[in-house]
Structure formats: C-alpha cells, structure tokens
Amino acid sequence: MTTLAGWFAEHGIPLDAEPELTLIAGGHSNLTYRVNDRYVLRRPPRGHVLPSAHDVGREHRVIRALEPTPVPVPHSFGLCEDTAVLGAPFYVMDLVPGTVVAGRDDGAAYPADARGPACRDLVGVLAAVHDVDVDAVGLGELGRRAEYGARQLRRWRRQFxxxxxxxxLVDEVHDRLAAAIPPQRRTGLVHGDYRPGNVLLAADGHVTAVLDWELATLGDTMADLGWLTATWCEPGEEELIESPAANPGFVRRDELIAEYHHRTGSDVSDIGWYQAFALWKLACIAEGVHARYKAGVMGADGVDVEAQGTRVNRLAEAAAAALTTLD
Structure with a gap:
C-alpha cells in the first residue's frame, strides 16, 4: 500500500521528514491540514458527506486551471484519488504566505492602514475571477451556465x-426566492464562498491567494457579490458568520458594491435578491455542518454543536428579513 510519504516521493515533492499533518481550524467543510509547515493538504470530511458535496477533485481542477490567470491561487502539486493512501481523496498545494482575516478579532489585529486597500483588492480579485475566460483555461465544462439561480435553489434545498x-422557514424562503429570480445578466466562473475568511491577505492589503474552491461552478457572477456583501457584518449588526468588517477602516457594504460596479460595469440593481439568496444558502450549508458535527466527523475543534443548530435558524430568519426589502 502506498503511504503518504510514498505519494509525496512519487510526485517529486520534497520532504525533510515523515509527513506530519496538523489540522488547520476554521473550516467547516473539507478538512485542511498543514504538512510539515511546508504544504497544505485538503481532503473531504470523514463521514456523513452529502451527495455531490466536498469534491476535492473538482476543487483541485479549478485551482490548477487558474494558476496561469491573474486570479491568485496556490500552486498545486497533485491530486490523489487512491483512497488507500489516506482513506479519502486529497490534493496538496503550496503553503502561501498571508493571513486569513476571517472574524472580528482577526480584523482588529490586521494593520489599520491596510484595511481599506484590502477591501478594494478583495473586490478587484473578485472581478478578476469573473473575468476568467473559462473556455480558454479548460473550465468550460465545469457546470451548466444558464438558469443559475433556479439550479442553485433546487440543489441547496435538496442538500438541506x-x-x-x-x-x-427554509422552504418558505426558498419559494419566495424562486418566485423572484432576477435575469442572469452575466455568466462566468462563480467561486461560491467568496469572503475574507477564504482568502489570504498580505500585511499591505493585497490578496495573496483565494482558497476553498469546492463550491465553484459556472453561472451568475452576481451571486458572489451577493455572498460577499451578505456576509459583510457592519458595526451594530448581528454576526451570523464571522466577518472582520465591524472594525474601523473596513469599508461599508455599499462601498463594496459601488467598487464592483466601477471595476466591472455590471448592473447591481438586483443585489438585494442575491444577498437574501446568500443568507438562505448559508442556512442550508450550516445545517450540513451541524449534521456533520453532530455525527462527530469534523474533529474536535471546540465548536458548540447546539449553537451551530441555532445559527441555522437565525440565518433562515435573516434571509426572510432580507426578502422584505424587495417587496
């Protein structure tokens, strides 16, 4: 049986000792490990995996395709689909320098003079993601392109x-969203979970890598802007998902939207629907996370399982409240 060390050797990946895996806390989906402080390994959870979720092969494919583009991604060393090596498929990539500025405390610790530039580069990199010629980089068959909103609503209701x-309430919000899907004005690569917690930032405010591409597909690029701004927690707002934006120096939600419009020329008039959709989708994802923690397959990282269940309800309520602004 091939060992992990043997797999590294077969792929010409230098190791100065036997591979030692250290779980990187913070992710609630695919598991992320630091390998000997030199590499990063991604694999699916150990059990209770929902249909079509946690496809590390898909994630690896996207990262590989984006390496020659302006979108900053880690270099990938290879994908292993032989489950005998580690018990699950996995891929290995570079350990990229940078900081994950995910939550309020991370935002407070991040250099104050870099916060504004980081916000602008977050939007600039998102614009670069949406500008990728998916056919030219080999991602033209990543997913269906049309009717993104309807397809996503069906998929995540099924996953939920x-x-x-x-x-x-999750079904009620689904029905209201389905009845008001905006026209898909621009089609391209959609990250699916684009927010500060899924990028690495340098101390000067530029994005060094975009991470966690497991939800990437083709479709309505406005969905990413809706996700980024729906999860952007401003001062005085309830933090339903970790966000650094309540700290001084991080721009307001409307400024992110205006910056994206300036960079891309996209029509952002329907952003309210995409924000409500993002909160609803987060509720569906959070329920899957809750189920995996309850089943004990996500490792012991101190998560309050009951609080995670309550969070699902609060996200659904937030999505319903967001929809009232569209009435």
Whole structure:
C-alpha cells in the first residue's frame, strides 16, 4: 500500500521528514491540514458527506486551471484519488504566505492602514475571477451556465433536506426566492464562498491567494457579490458568520458594491435578491455542518454543536428579513 510519504516521493515533492499533518481550524467543510509547515493538504470530511458535496477533485481542477490567470491561487502539486493512501481523496498545494482575516478579532489585529486597500483588492480579485475566460483555461465544462439561480435553489434545498431536520422557514424562503429570480445578466466562473475568511491577505492589503474552491461552478457572477456583501457584518449588526468588517477602516457594504460596479460595469440593481439568496444558502450549508458535527466527523475543534443548530435558524430568519426589502 502506498503511504503518504510514498505519494509525496512519487510526485517529486520534497520532504525533510515523515509527513506530519496538523489540522488547520476554521473550516467547516473539507478538512485542511498543514504538512510539515511546508504544504497544505485538503481532503473531504470523514463521514456523513452529502451527495455531490466536498469534491476535492473538482476543487483541485479549478485551482490548477487558474494558476496561469491573474486570479491568485496556490500552486498545486497533485491530486490523489487512491483512497488507500489516506482513506479519502486529497490534493496538496503550496503553503502561501498571508493571513486569513476571517472574524472580528482577526480584523482588529490586521494593520489599520491596510484595511481599506484590502477591501478594494478583495473586490478587484473578485472581478478578476469573473473575468476568467473559462473556455480558454479548460473550465468550460465545469457546470451548466444558464438558469443559475433556479439550479442553485433546487440543489441547496435538496442538500438541506438530506441533512435531516425539518425547518419550514427554509422552504418558505426558498419559494419566495424562486418566485423572484432576477435575469442572469452575466455568466462566468462563480467561486461560491467568496469572503475574507477564504482568502489570504498580505500585511499591505493585497490578496495573496483565494482558497476553498469546492463550491465553484459556472453561472451568475452576481451571486458572489451577493455572498460577499451578505456576509459583510457592519458595526451594530448581528454576526451570523464571522466577518472582520465591524472594525474601523473596513469599508461599508455599499462601498463594496459601488467598487464592483466601477471595476466591472455590471448592473447591481438586483443585489438585494442575491444577498437574501446568500443568507438562505448559508442556512442550508450550516445545517450540513451541524449534521456533520453532530455525527462527530469534523474533529474536535471546540465548536458548540447546539449553537451551530441555532445559527441555522437565525440565518433562515435573516434571509426572510432580507426578502422584505424587495417587496
């Protein structure tokens, strides 16, 4: 049986000792490990995996395709689909310098004079993601392009119900979203979870790498802007998902939207729908996370499982509240 050390050797990846894996806390989906302080390894959770979720092969494919583009991604050393090596498929990539500025404390620790530039580069990199010629880089078959909103609503409702609990509000919000899907004005590569917690930032405010591409697909690029701004927690707002933006120096949500419009020329008039959709989708994802922690397959990283379940309800309520602005 091939060992992990043997796999590294077969792929010409230098190691100065036996590979030692250290779980990097913070992610609630695919598991991320630091390998000997030189590399990063990504693999699916150990169990209770929902259909079509946690496809590290897909994530690896996207990162590999984006390496020659202006989108900053880690260099990938290879994908292993032989589950005998580690018990699951995995891929290995560079350990890129930078800081994950995910939550309020991270934002407070991040250099004050770099916060504004970081916000602008977050939007600039998002614009670069949406500008990728997917056919030229080999991602033209990553997913269907049309009717993104309808397809996403069907998919995540199905994933939600596969996680076990019944929460009627999730279905109610789904129906209201489905009845008001905006026209898909621009089609391109969609990251699916674009926010400060999924990028690495240098101390001067520029993005050194975009991470966590497991939800990437083709479709309505406005969905990423809706996600970024829906998860952008301003001062005085309830923090339903970790965000650094309540700290001084981080720009307001409307400024992010204006910057994206300036960079891309995209029509942002329907942004409210995309923000409500993002909160609803987060509720569906959070329910899957809750189910995995409850099943004990996410490792012992101190997460309050019951609080995670309550968070699902609060996200659904926030999505319903966001929809009232569209009435």
């Amino acid at each position: 119900h596969a996680a076990a609990r019944e929460l009627p």
